[in-house]
Amino acid sequence: MAKQRSGCSFLYQLLFAGQVIQILGITVGINYGQIANNLPSPNRVASLLHSLSVNRVKLYDADQNVLSAFINTDIEFVIGIGNENVSTMTDPAKALGWLQQHVLPYLPYTKITCITVGNEIFKGNDTVLMANLLPAMQSVYQGLVSLGLDKQVNVTSSHSLDMLGNSYPPSAGSFRQDLAVYIQPILNFHSMTKSPFLINAYPYFAYKANPGTVSLDYALFEPNEGVTDPVTNLNYDNMLYAQIDAVYSAVRALGHSDIEVRISETGWPSRGDSDEVGATPENAAKYNGNLLQRTAMKQGTPMNPTVPVDIYVFALFNEDLKPGPTSERNYGLFYPDGTPVYNIGLNGYLPPMLSSSFKMMPALSIFGIATAISILT
Numbered sequence: 001m002a003k004q005r006s007g008c009s010f011l012y013q014l015l016f017a018g019q020v021i022q023i024l025g026i027t028v029g030i031n032y033g034q035i036a037n038n039l040p041s042p043n044r045v046a047s048l049l050h051s052l053s054v055n056r057v058k059l060y061d062a063d064q065n066v067l068s069a070f071i072n073t074d075i076e077f078v079i080g081i082g083n084e085n086v087s088t089m090t091d092p093a094k095a096l097g098w099l100q101q102h103v104l105p106y107l108p109y110t111k112i113t114c115i116t117v118g119n120e121i122f123k124g125n126d127t128v129l130m131a132n133l134l135p136a137m138q139s140v141y142q143g144l145v146s147l148g149l150d151k152q153v154n155v156t157s158s159h160s161l162d163m164l165g166n167s168y169p170p171s172a173g174s175f176r177q178d179l180a181v182y183i184q185p186i187l188n189f190h191s192m193t194k195s196p197f198l199i200n201a202y203p204y205f206a207y208k209a210n211p212g213t214v215s216l217d218y219a220l221f222e223p224n225e226g227v228t229d230p231v232t233n234l235n236y237d238n239m240l241y242a243q244i245d246a247v248y249s250a251v252r253a254l255g256h257s258d259i260e261v262r263i264s265e266t267g268w269p270s271r272g273d274s275d276e277v278g279a280t281p282e283n284a285a286k287y288n289g290n291l292l293q294r295t296a297m298k299q300g301t302p303m304n305p306t307v308p309v310d311i312y313v314f315a316l317f318n319e320d321l322k323p324g325p326t327s328e329r330n331y332g333l334f335y336p337d338g339t340p341v342y343n344i345g346l347n348g349y350l351p352p353m354l355s356s357s358f359k360m361m362p363a364l365s366i367f368g369i370a371t372a373i374s375i376l377t
């Protein structure tokens with residue numbers, strides 16, 4: 001334990017020395033949401049992410065302006081098919097057409113490695129959509145097979161943690177009884193196609209719902225006693241790992257120990273309404289700063305200590321047009337002008353807006369930025 005702690009503080013210093021982060025690269029991926037009217041152009045965002053050494057990005061769609069701005073950048077992309085298009089994709093010809101239009105033209109220059117079909121479909125109550133999810137995933141997969149791309153692009157979906165009926169203790173995690181009929185065959189699909197099961201997990205929601213009983217330090221990866229699972233005797237020092245292991249248990253309870261669980265979204269808001277307890281810049285900095293440190297250490301969860309957790313942080317920018325409570329518009333690591341919302345050592349460089357003649361030459365602007373950085377460092 002003492003040994004682990006000194007390891008922690010060593011990495012902490014490394015991470016907070018901005019330059020080292022640029023050499024090591026950031027081991028978490030970042031969700032690049034665009035529900036906003038004030039975001040920088042994708043070419044400028046490509047420069048920002050390059051300056052941060054981010055190498056994995058997740059989109060909620062297959063925006064061609066974004067995918068073409070990231071040509072030859074070495075960044076791996078997860079792209080998405082929105083819930084509104086999932087039912088259409090049950091038609092194999094439509095799925096193939098979508099791949100031919102949104103994936104094929106960008107490979108191999110933009111590295112698309114995963115397609116999410118739908119987001120949090122089991123959170124709603126549209127049972128037709130729920131029933132269409134697997135056939136849509138199968139059509140997209142068959143399309144990839146016919147294009148010879150199934151080995152380099154995974155097909156999956158992102159799920160809400162709400163789909164668990166029980167999440168405590170982690171060893172007793174299980175899916176909601178009424179959803180098993182949909183989830184069982186989806187798990188069989190993941191097993192057959194060797195693709196990961198993705199979950200959006202927010203310890204913030206658990207804390208906000210019960211600030212009197214849930215330990216803030218436990219939710220924020222700060223030093224605390226932790227929680228011991230009475231069945232396995234494993235100690236959890238943070239809530240996110242307990243949530244991940246609850247999902248592993250739920251997957252196992254449906255007969256699968258061969259599927260990897262990954263985190264497609266997690267994060268902490270830096271602002272909220274008066275009833276959104278805990279949404280502060282200090283807490284967001286602790287959550288995301290500690291998360292970066294944990295992933296840099298390649299930690300696994302107590303149940304799978306040798307499998308490093310695989311995480312996409314939500315989100316790159318504050319998104320001003322997201323509906324709902326104030327917290328929804330304040331999950332970003334950065335303001336739209338490229339300045340960090342709080343300091344966790346992520347000081348990227350967002351180039352100024354270029355004149356229109358320059359905008360037509362993204363390769364030149366990226367080259368220019370790379371030069372600027374090498375002069376600065």
Ligand SMILES: *[C@@H]1O[C@H](CO)[C@@H](O)[C@H](O)[C@H]1NC(C)=O
Nearest residue numbers: 082084085086088089094098
């Ligand atoms: C996806 O849904 C949107 C909104 O209904 C629609 O405009 C678009 O054409 C659909 N895309 C495909 C590929 O079906």
Ligand SMILES: *[C@@H]1O[C@H](CO)[C@@H](O)[C@H](O)[C@H]1NC(C)=O
Nearest residue numbers: 121122123124125126127162
């Ligand atoms: C569930 O369906 C009802 C009626 O169809 C609707 O009013 C409600 O908003 C839905 N709830 C969710 C979470 O989608």
Ligand SMILES: *[C@@H]1O[C@H](CO)[C@@H](O)[C@H](O)[C@H]1NC(C)=O
Nearest residue numbers: 113152153154194195196260
């Ligand atoms: C697809 O998912 C599997 C299982 O999680 C993983 O091992 C593999 O690296 C993924 N493939 C790509 C191209 O990302």
